[in-house]
Amino acid sequence: QGHLVQSGAEVKKPGSSLKVSCKASGGTFGGHAVAWVRQAPGQGLEWMGGISPIFGTTIYAHKFQDRVTITADELTNAVYMELSSLRIGDTGVYYCAREATYLSGWFDPWGQGTLVTVTS
Amino acid sequence: DIQMTQSPSSLSASVGDRVTITCRASQTITNSLNWYQQKPGEAPKLVIYAASVVQTGVPSRFSGSGSGTDFTLTINNLQPEDFATYSCQQSSSTPFTFGPGTKVDIK
Numbered sequence: 639q640g641h642l643v644q645s646g647a648e649v650k651k652p653g654s655s656l657k658v659s660c661k662a663s664g665g666t667f668g669g670h671a672v673a674w675v676r677q678a679p680g681q682g683l684e685w686m687g688g689i690s691p692i693f694g695t696t697i698y699a700h701k702f703q704d705r706v707t708i709t710a711d712e713l714t715n716a717v718y719m720e721l722s723s724l725r726i727g728d729t730g731v732y733y734c735a736r737e738a739t740y741l742s743g744w745f746d747p748w749g750q751g752t753l754v755t756v757t758s
Numbered sequence: 759d760i761q762m763t764q765s766p767s768s769l770s771a772s773v774g775d776r777v778t779i780t781c782r783a784s785q786t787i788t789n790s791l792n793w794y795q796q797k798p799g800e801a802p803k804l805v806i807y808a809a810s811v812v813q814t815g816v817p818s819r820f821s822g823s824g825s826g827t828d829f830t831l832t833i834n835n836l837q838p839e840d841f842a843t844y845s846c847q848q849s850s851s852t853p854f855t856f857g858p859g860t861k862v863d864i865k
Contacts, residue, residue, distance in 0.1 A: 683794075699852070747801075
């Protein structure tokens with residue numbers, strides 16, 4: 639299995655937007671889907687949504703529906719997660735993870751995580 | 759949304775022990791249940807998927823069982839590298855949801 643490599647830590651102000659990238663170390667995601675999961679400090683894991691890079695199909699958790707956009711870029715072989723209107727409560731670690739098949743629902747491997755701090 | 763609960767929230771065990779963690783879904787999810795291991799400062803790692811299938815590369819001392827709403831993760835002959843937090847996750851319907859986790863630490 640290949641590794642997933644995410645972009646680095648970010649510090650953001652409330653109301654701003656965030657864009658995190660996720661790349662497969664082998665160059666492509668091999669037809670697999672990619673999910674995004676976040677973890678607030680000391681809390682459990684929370685699924686945000688996912689994308690099938692080949693088909694461009696996306697699905698979002700309704701909690702984030704109005705603020706999250708997940709995209710795939712064929713040129714850079716990367717998947718991006720953009721979260722807008724950031725709040726203090728969006729602070730946490732954001733993970734991308736490869737999904738066996740689109741909406742199969744189990745995730746492996748995971749990226750190393752991107753720490754996002756939202757602070758005024 | 760399907761709510762996932764786990765018990766216990768934490769447990770202390772010794773090397774060589776057998777450990778059992780329980781996960782319950784708020785509605786039936788057939789066998790759409792996955793288990794992850796997470797160590798401090800690290801990303802989660804898939805251990806079991808589809809309730810009982812051990813992910814490639816995971817030691818055979820890990821096993822999963824259950825269907826419907828009640829599931830179990832068992833670790834036989836607990837090893838030092840197994841001390842971690844274990845979370846269940848349902849993949850029956852979106853939004854996919856995770857349990858709060860069970861921390862396994864050294865007695």
